[in-house]
Amino acid sequence: MKLSRIISNQNSVSRRFANQLLAAGRVIVDGTVCRDGSLDIPRFQEVRIDQNIVQQAQPAYYLMLHKPAGYLSATRDDQHPTVMELIEPDLRAHLHIGGRLDRASTGLLILSSDGHWSRRLTAPAIKIPKVYRVATAEPISPQTSERFAAGIWFEFEQLTTSPAQLEQLGDREARVTIFEGRYHQVKRMFHAVGNRVTSLHRESMGSLALDPGLPTGGYRHLTADEISSIG
Numbered sequence: 393m394k395l396s397r398i399i400s401n402q403n404s405v406s407r408r409f410a411n412q413l414l415a416a417g418r419v420i421v422d423g424t425v426c427r428d429g430s431l432d433i434p435r436f437q438e439v440r441i442d443q444n445i446v447q448q449a450q451p452a453y454y455l456m457l458h459k460p461a462g463y464l465s466a467t468r469d470d471q472h473p474t475v476m477e478l479i480e481p482d483l484r485a486h487l488h489i490g491g492r493l494d495r496a497s498t499g500l501l502i503l504s505s506d507g508h509w510s511r512r513l514t515a516p517a518i519k520i521p522k523v524y525r526v527a528t529a530e531p532i533s534p535q536t537s538e539r540f541a542a543g544i545w546f547e548f549e550q551l552t553t554s555p556a557q558l559e560q561l562g563d564r565e566a567r568v569t570i571f572e573g574r575y576h577q578v579k580r581m582f583h584a585v586g587n588r589v590t591s592l593h594r595e596s597m598g599s600l601a602l603d604p605g606l607p608t609g610g611y612r613h614l615t616a617d618e619i620s621s622i623g
């Protein structure tokens with residue numbers, strides 16, 4: 393919410409008076425005087441007028457989970473267990489998922505209470521690389537990497553995927569880097585070249601790599617460096 397709005401939402405503070413408070417240096421955001429009422433202030437920051445708190449800072453959570461197969465990337469479901477069931481109950485209500493994985497897929501899943509931050513991971517325009525280790529039913533043909541680099545036509549969306557990279561690791565195994573996160577994207581790309589994905593594991597999203605120390609189903613809070621690396 394805009395800072396001027398946070399102030400004028402207070403009882404009996406008009407827009408005009410809010411601007412006067414700002415100009416007089418009486419508005420303090422996280423301990424620093426702020427005079428710009430047009431700034432967007434997330435709910436994780438404290439706002440004071442002199443000594444009076446007008447917005448209490450909400451705690452922000454940033455987690456990485458090692459998703460096991462069989463869990464839905466959803467907050468609740470009647471049929472299948474969801475990844476939220478792997479998170480301690482006190483945290484669950486605050487979190488949303490930053491970039492889903494299919495039920496059968498495993499690996500890095502990011503959960504956060506900070507929508508501004510997690511949108512940077514998923515916004516198609518930002519093109520953060522997402523790296524997957526993939527096993528396939530058929531041998532991966534030599535043309536596959538060229539086809540992925542040229543982009544694959546998705547009939548349903550009527551678009552060509554952004555250039556993707558394929559590093560062959562074995563006859564039926566590859567590391568694939570994509571820069572979007574379309575529905576079943578990696579599976580559909582292999583399907584388009586006459587192959588089928590049998591397992592899919594996300595290793596990283598941008599600078600965030602799955603912690604090798606995390607057991608399947610385990611999670612941890614991101615470090616301050618990890619959080620700020622998604623800028």
Ligand code: URA
Binds near residue numbers: 495576
């Ligand atoms: N692409 C897929 O097909 N599935 C995932 O879970 C992620 C990317």
